[in-house]
Amino acid sequence: DAGVIQSPRHEVTEMGQEVTLRCKPISGHDYLFWYRQTMMRGLELLIYFNNNVPIDDSGMPEDRFSAKMPNASFSTLKIQPSEPRDSAVYFCASRYNTGDGYTFGSGTRLTVV
């Protein structure tokens, strides 16, 4: 298995532009999580899905952020419009059972200038 795959690895964009981050979970995992990591706030859970349905989006910072999971093998996190304070590393993770642990992707480093 190739693990959780995220793209792009790095993204540099100008303030006000739309940014889309992508994630392919491990096949058979029915939970998918989006996390954001910053020096100031550490690892924050943004949203998670179970069987492609959003379960908890209370961590999404504001309406500029949206996430979708159109099928079991693909999810997107979109920021529109982007702001410099959105600069962070965004991780996607997936799991099957809680006891199995969570497998993380390599992350997308987003820089908004």
Add this chain to the structure above:
Amino acid sequence: AQSVTQPDIHITVSEGASLELRCNYSYGATPYLFWYVQSPGQGLQLLLKYFSGDTLVQGIKGFEAEFKRSQSSFNLRKPSVHWSEAAEYFCAVAASGGKLIFGQGTELSVKP
């Protein structure tokens, strides 16, 4: 509310020395607990996990952790640290709904 505290932001040990990283959690029921390691520029890798049974759990790379319910702790240990293990270490608890809540992390530096 569920939470995880890692009291030590940064720890430095000499290569070959033993290591203990502290983790305290807050959770009402029997927790699912995890330790992850993150090397610079990389994602998080699972070191070990606990959810029931023996309170001393073994993980990859020679790491172990002990669950102590009375102290609400899940400390990570290793008898001898290698320079390549300098990284950030995160403790996490699986909260209601199965989401992972992370501590702030402990950065480990290893002196030659």
